[in-house]
Amino acid sequence: MNQIAFLPAREDVLSRRKIIIEDLAELLPAECLVHEARELVPFETDAFISYRRVPLAVALPKTTAQVAAVMKYCHRYKIPVVPRGAGTSLSGGAIPQEDAIVLCLSKMSRILELDYPNRTATVQAGVTNLSISETVGADGFFYAPDPSSQLACTIGGNIGMNSGGAHCLKYGVTTNNLLGVKMVLVDGTIIELGGKHLDAAGYDLLGLVCGSEGQLGIVTEATVRLIAKPEGARPVLFGFPSSEAAGACVADIIGSGIIPVAIEFMDKPAIEICEAFAKAGYPLDVEALLIVEVEGSEAEMDAMLKSIVDIAGRHSVQTVRECQSATEAALIWKGRKSAFGATGRIADYICMDGTVPLSKLSYVLNKTSEITDRFGLRVANVFHAGDGNMHPLILFNANDPEDAAKAEAAGNEILKLCVDAGGCLTGEHGVGIEKRDLMRHQYNDVDLNQQMAVRSAFDDGWILNPSKVFPLEGRPEGRQDA
Amino acid sequence: MNQIAFLPAREDVLSRRKIIIEDLAELLPAECLVHEARELVPFETDAFISYRRVPLAVALPKTTAQVAAVMKYCHRYKIPVVPRGAGTSLSGGAIPQEDAIVLCLSKMSRILELDYPNRTATVQAGVTNLSISETVGADGFFYAPDPSSQLACTIGGNIGMNSGGAHCLKYGVTTNNLLGVKMVLVDGTIIELGGKHLDAAGYDLLGLVCGSEGQLGIVTEATVRLIAKPEGARPVLFGFPSSEAAGACVADIIGSGIIPVAIEFMDKPAIEICEAFAKAGYPLDVEALLIVEVEGSEAEMDAMLKSIVDIAGRHSVQTVRECQSATEAALIWKGRKSAFGATGRIADYICMDGTVPLSKLSYVLNKTSEITDRFGLRVANVFHAGDGNMHPLILFNANDPEDAAKAEAAGNEILKLCVDAGGCLTGEHGVGIEKRDLMRHQYNDVDLNQQMAVRSAFDDGWILNPSKVFPLEGRPEGRQDA
Known part of the structure; x- marks a missing residue:
């Protein structure tokens, strides 16, 4: 470990990167650290694919203790950390930044305990969504939230984004099926929230963590509810x-x-x-x-x-x-x-994720067509209607910058339409990078300041997934450059 | 309004109280302010009845604007505020303190909107739990959480304590049936959280507020989910x-x-x-x-x-x-x-509210008997078994201080037993005053510090319901004296 009180300044990128990689190599086994240029390629973006950024390095820990060691180090030297599951985020939630390390939980993919009397499964964060249902299926149970990416996406990512899916109409989204987590705080301390029991004494931090897009801590284990398969x-x-x-x-x-x-x-x-x-x-x-x-x-x-x-x-x-x-x-x-x-x-597309009260469904569908017509774009609507969770797919040609700009503008208008109809910017994909600037349309300064104060109560230095969720302007002093 | 930059010090109780009452009288109509000794009696304690304290005054606002005006004033002069619904708390959540005003929402008891297409009701915080189901019953709907006190208890109180009830096994507790709130922050600012749509963009502050025992803000309106009555x-x-x-x-x-x-x-x-x-x-x-x-x-x-x-x-x-x-x-x-x-x-009793994983139900029932037997006390168990939410009623003679001390000691042992069995101090009654010191048995310093940091992110001066939830020792500097 480089026993220095500071790292080279961010301007001195190369030597800073070299030192960070050397230090991480002391904290992690060799197979748990990726830093060669060609190895970094898969981590440059996620399913949002709006742009690519090469991170400093990728840590692939196998244990909660390794996650804690990495966080303690990054916290000490104020190195941004971008958590990642399978990289299936549709809002850019796992897109890295050049001054950050990616903390990828995919090697933590063991199912730790099946407890049928309590109808729970305890799993590591890198377990895929579908593998839980596959594991308990023969015993007559399943895990309910079913994002379309369930073959690949991880429970850790599902918790970060409070993921949904088609069958969430009856069974609820991730937050309704999550009972407890083990989580590493920004400074490397390990806490447990919730458990196999009803309710929490004190504040519901578990509910707060679900959907916080990796900004409040790194979830390493989760206890989820199992449901009996219907007849x-x-x-x-x-x-x-x-x-x-x-x-x-x-x-x-x-x-x-x-x-x-x-x-x-x-x-x-x-x-x-x-x-x-x-x-x-x-x-x-x-x-x-x-x-x-x-x-x-x-x-x-x-x-x-x-x-x-x-x-x-x-x-x-x-x-x-x-x-x-x-x-x-x-x-x-x-x-x-x-x-x-x-x-x-058949085309390039961007997928919106607005949610509206059900009574506004027809109105918003009509207005969506009007908006895409006005931009001369085609739209296909395929979505979780029972939850009011709309997914207009705006089709465009990614090789035509003008077409791409139109698609983005139309998408923004549609999301604002959802908010103005009494709805919300996101149903299950999260804010990520995609919608951070639109947060001002949903929330006023008081709302945003309160959310940011909560964020700072967990991560005062804003090193966890810093570029996501909040508009860059209006952040607390010193947190704008992320 | 007394346009002074400071109030008399807390030691000068009488003149401080006089000024506060005069100031509140300018913010509230006469019928919305209670300060005569005999009028204060009903507000001296709640259903926990462990002790009585006479508050400075009781504000009974009729509008969110009045709540905001009171909060702005109390925030400016650092006057503690104890929120109250119907005072049915079983954990002392609404017990006042002598240097505080009680902010009682019982006059805000209107049902504002029934929206069947979206299956929601929007109500003021002082509406009683049962009155929602009574109002929508003829149309085939009901509001699911059903605390035994539902005839009297208010939705605002239910939100503060994340209340449950017998029928929550299938339908979930308050947090599972709450879609949105209007809330006054500690400085009098008004925010809205959630709405009639699925999910929230950004953090789930609604979930955090539910169960926060009035320490993060004053909820004045709530939008709740309605459910169709079964055949x-x-x-x-x-x-x-x-x-x-x-x-x-x-x-x-x-x-x-x-x-x-x-x-x-x-x-x-x-x-x-x-x-x-x-x-x-x-x-x-x-x-x-x-x-x-x-x-x-x-x-x-x-x-x-x-x-x-x-x-x-x-x-x-x-x-x-x-x-x-x-x-x-x-x-x-x-x-x-x-x-x-x-x-x-038939006897005085204290009611515990521990929750355990279902597989530990028989074990904990046995151990509970052993504990009460050892203290020579009788116990009656009547509880929500499907949720693992136990309510041992420890019978004792309140006129015998030794018996009362035994009952309290036995109750503490039983709650610790629940925690040690993988459960939790509270299922639906909240921590309040009753269990604040037991929080150390459930949580370590890291856990508690994180919860307190979140509390401070909403109420840095700790004026909202300050004596509740957290052990007095170990609070942040300057927050111990509440």
């Missing part, structure tokens, strides 16, 4: 003559108090894109499609479906198609879950 | 030959993934006390009783009950009794919900 589940397709009719139908289903497991929405462009990719049997003669999944016993599913069909009938439903087999059900979900990938095959 | 509901009584058998049965029901609406537990002393009071038809020939409520269609209830009866059979169940009418169902719940009151008729 059966059945996705049903409802085709409508217009997006308005489909949107109004969603509001009526939820407004009547019925909570299916999922209500997913696709407009005509999305139906065509997904059907071409997955051959799921989506109807192509409708303007909008709802995938409504019900679950339970046959009798329960029948009863709930009957109520939903009645409501859909009041909204001019054209097609109601129950799937006839497990294969068909899997195809229906494959089509939906590959929507982003399938869209990427 | 039917049926409480069923299961009698067991021992508390261990009943506890193991609960762990098996939940461990199998079945989530009834409620699983309430009573041991023999509790059964006898409640039956004598409510004539609910509880079996008197069993050692422990579970009230399991199922809901849904007749077929759904039958199917779930069948599974539960099967599991109970593996735990030597003696009696299974389905209720035959709505009247009988109401009596069953009346008996349970009056348990504390009924106990109060």
